[in-house]
Structure formats: structure tokens, C-alpha cells
Amino acid sequence: MADSDLIKLYSARILALAADIPDLxxxxxxxxxxxxxxxxxxxxxxxxxxxxDGKLSEIGQDVKACALGQAAAAVTAAAAKGQTLETIERGRDQLKAMLKGKGGVPDAPFDGFEVLKPAVEYKNRHASILLSIEAMAQAMADARETSS
Structure with a gap:
């Protein structure tokens, strides 16, 4: 990876998100x-x-990840609050498609993942980027099962 690629990947926007994760x-x-x-x-x-009432009302996160994983956790937390499981799963699926180069930026409220478009080229970073939204979707599904 060239220095210019690293600079592009770890943009100021990504680093700012990583430094200010909501609900940490x-x-x-x-x-x-x-x-x-x-x-x-x-x-x-x-x-x-x-x-x-079927919507995410409160979030808590413990994030030990690289700047990309931290930025993704920040976007996830900001977008997920007040959303249903279905909306979070749709955001997760659209983020996966974006990272695989098979889709555009996720729909609102998860359109903040646009900042991670440069990471599409770096498959070894995709798992870290997906951690927070995958955990969020699973926790929502688990909460639904428990309340049923």
C-alpha cells in the first residue's frame, strides 16, 4: 500500500469519526x-x-478496533438509534454490498458510510468495518427473540 493510498484511506473525516464515537x-x-x-x-x-416498541432506544458500545472500525462504529451508532431491526439489517446488507463493490452507499440513515468508500479496495479491512453494524443487528434480533 503506497503512502498516498494510506492517506486516502485514513482521511481526516474517518479519523474525526473514530475520535468521537457516540454511546461509547x-x-x-x-x-x-x-x-x-x-x-x-x-x-x-x-x-x-x-x-x-420495536425500535432501538439506547445503545452502549465498547470498541477496540482500528480507525476504520471505530469510524464505522460511530456511523452505526449515530444512524441506528430509533431504527427497527429491519432498517438496521438493510443498512448492514447495503454496507456489505458497497464493500464488495456490488452496491452504492447505503440508504439513509446509514448513508454516513459513504466516508468508508475508499476502503472498498482493501478487503482485509472489511471485517473490522462490519463489526459494529453486524453486532447491532444481532443484538436487535436477540432482543426481539427475548421479548417474544
């Missing part, structure tokens, strides 16, 4: 908790959720 805390008595780890790089994300 653990919740007491969450409805569900999911921990995900990327075996390739060792990044981990733990997500706690509370769900009210």
Missing part, C-alpha cells in the same frame, strides 16, 4: 449484548441495546 459505554441491564471479533485483525466490538 456499556449499558446496565441491556435487552441484549453481542460481542464480535474480527479474526483477521483482532478488532472487537461489544454492543448493548435496549429496545422500546
Amino acid at each position: 459505554r456499556r449499558l446496565d441491564a441491556p435487552d441484549a449484548t453481542v460481542k464480535r471479533r474480527s479474526p483477521l485483525c483482532g478488532s472487537t466490538v461489544t454492543v448493548d441495546v435496549r429496545v422500546t
